[in-house]
Amino acid sequence: MPILLFLLWLVFNERITADVIITGVIAVLILTWFLSRFGGWSLKRDGQFAARIPAFIGFVINLIIEMCIANIHMIALVLSDKPNESIRPAIVKHKTPLKTSVGRVALANSITLTPGTITVDVGDNCVYVHAIDERARKSLENSSLENKLINMEKGL
Amino acid sequence: MNMTDLILIISMIFLSITIIFCLLRAALGPRMTDRLVAVNIISIKGVVLILLMGAYLHDNQFMDIALVYVLLSFLAVVCLARNMLTKAARKEKEETDGTV
Amino acid sequence: MELFKLIVGSVFIFTGLFIFGVATIGLFRFRYVLNRIHVAAKCDSLAALFVCVGLMFFSSSPGPIIKLAVIACFIWLTNPVASHLVSKIEVETNENLEDECKVEELP
Incomplete structure (x- = not known):
C-alpha cells in the first residue's frame, strides 16, 4: 500500500x-x-492482497469481456422497437457463499458494472439484484466471475 | 487544420449535444432519482469533455482537473443520496409513530 | 505509424461516443427509473473507458497515458457505488414499486 x-x-x-x-x-x-x-x-x-494480484488481473479482463457482451445486448435492447414492452424487470435474491466483506463488495460492484443487473442491497449471505430481463438473470446465475472471487477469497 | 483536431472537435460537439439532452431529462424527470441519474451522467460526460478539450489544446493540466472532477462529482452524488436516504427514513419513522 | 495511431484512436473514440448517444436515447425511451439506471450508468462506464483508451493513442509521452488510466480506474470504482445508491433510494422511497417491476423478495 x-x-x-x-x-x-x-x-x-x-x-x-x-x-x-x-x-x-x-x-x-x-x-x-x-x-x-x-x-x-x-x-x-x-x-495477502499482493499474492492475489495475478488472479485479480484475470478477473478484471474477464469482467471487461463480459461487460462488452452485455453492452451489445443492452444497445440492441435500447434501439429495439418497443423497449418498454420487451423487458421484464424484477428484483431477485441471489445467494452467495462469499464470507468476507471485501469479497461481497467486489461481487456487488462487478454485478453493478455489468449492464443489465444492479445490486440493490447486500445482506449477510445474499445480494438483492435488480435484473432487467431473463437474459441478465441467467447470466447472473451461471457467471464465472463469482467462482473466481471464491477462489481468490480462500485463506483471506 | 489537421485530422486529429477535426476528430476532436466533432466529438466535442456531439458530446455537448448529448449533454443538452441529459439536462432536458434532469429538468423533466418526474421523480427525484431521475434527476440524480441525469446529473451522474452529465458529470461523467463532463469529465470526458474536459479530457477531449485537453487533447485538443495540448495541455496536460486538464488531466488533473478531470481527475479532481471525477472524485468531486462522485462525492456530490453520494452526499445527495445520503441526504435523501436519511430524509426518507425520518419520514417513515414519523409515520409509524403517528399511527401508533 | 502516425496514421495507424490516428485511425485506431478515432475508432475507439467514436465507439465511445456512439455508446454515449445510445445511453442518452435510452434515458428517454425507458419508462421507469430503475430501467433508466441500467442503460445510463452502465453504458457510460464502458464509453468513458473507450474514450480514455482512444485518447491514449493520441498522446505521445507516457505521463498523460498513465493519468488517463488512473482516471478510467476512478470512474470504474466510483460509478457502481453511485448507481447502487440511486437504486437503493428508489427502492426505499417508491410507493408503487410493484407496478414497475416484479419483486420476488426484498430486504
Missing part, C-alpha cells in the same frame, strides 16, 4: 526530482501511520 501511494504521487506530479521525492516520502509515511492506527492496515494483510 505505501508503494502504491508513492507511485500515485509520482504519477500526479509527472516528474521525478529531489523535492518531489522527499515530500512524497514524508506524506506516505504519515498516511501509512494513519492507516495502521485507524484503518486496520498491517503488513500481513498487504501481503
Whole structure:
C-alpha cells in the first residue's frame, strides 16, 4: 500500500526530482501511520492482497469481456422497437457463499458494472439484484466471475 | 487544420449535444432519482469533455482537473443520496409513530 | 505509424461516443427509473473507458497515458457505488414499486 501511494504521487506530479521525492516520502509515511492506527492496515494483510494480484488481473479482463457482451445486448435492447414492452424487470435474491466483506463488495460492484443487473442491497449471505430481463438473470446465475472471487477469497 | 483536431472537435460537439439532452431529462424527470441519474451522467460526460478539450489544446493540466472532477462529482452524488436516504427514513419513522 | 495511431484512436473514440448517444436515447425511451439506471450508468462506464483508451493513442509521452488510466480506474470504482445508491433510494422511497417491476423478495 505505501508503494502504491508513492507511485500515485509520482504519477500526479509527472516528474521525478529531489523535492518531489522527499515530500512524497514524508506524506506516505504519515498516511501509512494513519492507516495502521485507524484503518486496520498491517503488513500481513498487504501481503495477502499482493499474492492475489495475478488472479485479480484475470478477473478484471474477464469482467471487461463480459461487460462488452452485455453492452451489445443492452444497445440492441435500447434501439429495439418497443423497449418498454420487451423487458421484464424484477428484483431477485441471489445467494452467495462469499464470507468476507471485501469479497461481497467486489461481487456487488462487478454485478453493478455489468449492464443489465444492479445490486440493490447486500445482506449477510445474499445480494438483492435488480435484473432487467431473463437474459441478465441467467447470466447472473451461471457467471464465472463469482467462482473466481471464491477462489481468490480462500485463506483471506 | 489537421485530422486529429477535426476528430476532436466533432466529438466535442456531439458530446455537448448529448449533454443538452441529459439536462432536458434532469429538468423533466418526474421523480427525484431521475434527476440524480441525469446529473451522474452529465458529470461523467463532463469529465470526458474536459479530457477531449485537453487533447485538443495540448495541455496536460486538464488531466488533473478531470481527475479532481471525477472524485468531486462522485462525492456530490453520494452526499445527495445520503441526504435523501436519511430524509426518507425520518419520514417513515414519523409515520409509524403517528399511527401508533 | 502516425496514421495507424490516428485511425485506431478515432475508432475507439467514436465507439465511445456512439455508446454515449445510445445511453442518452435510452434515458428517454425507458419508462421507469430503475430501467433508466441500467442503460445510463452502465453504458457510460464502458464509453468513458473507450474514450480514455482512444485518447491514449493520441498522446505521445507516457505521463498523460498513465493519468488517463488512473482516471478510467476512478470512474470504474466510483460509478457502481453511485448507481447502487440511486437504486437503493428508489427502492426505499417508491410507493408503487410493484407496478414497475416484479419483486420476488426484498430486504
